[in-house]
Amino acid sequence: MTHYDRREQLKAIHASRKEFTYRKVDEAIQRLKRTDESINFNNVASEAGVAKATLYNNQELRDRIETLREQQAQAPTSKQVKREINESNKDAMIESLKRKIKRLEDDNKQLRDQLKVAYAEVYKKF
Numbered sequence: 001m002t003h004y005d006r007r008e009q010l011k012a013i014h015a016s017r018k019e020f021t022y023r024k025v026d027e028a029i030q031r032l033k034r035t036d037e038s039i040n041f042n043n044v045a046s047e048a049g050v051a052k053a054t055l056y057n058n059q060e061l062r063d064r065i066e067t068l069r070e071q072q073a074q075a076p077t078s079k080q081v082k083r084e085i086n087e088s089n090k091d092a093m094i095e096s097l098k099r100k101i102k103r104l105e106d107d108n109k110q111l112r113d114q115l116k117v118a119y120a121e122v123y124k125k126f
Helices: 006-034 040-048 052-057 059-074 078-125
Strands: none
Touching: 006 040, 006 059, 040 052, 052 059
């Protein structure tokens, strides 16, 4: 007859549950990254189907989520990128508009000079 050790059986069950939880959390984090959603305890817990307490109590998972959350906070959002693009484009747009104004002022001056010549010719005919 084989010897049944309850402690060893419970350790094996605990290890398999832990591995399963780690896998679920890892998959949830990967899905959140793919969909560009924020990585925080609430989102990871709901996506993985585990309790937030599990994430908070497991130091390894907690450190990972906090690290990813900080990385996302430091990474510029799409709104920030658009704002930066607008800021850098603003200088180029100002220069373009200044050139356009200068060209229009030159055209205006030429047209005024042509108008003066045309008025002079009209006065000569009288």
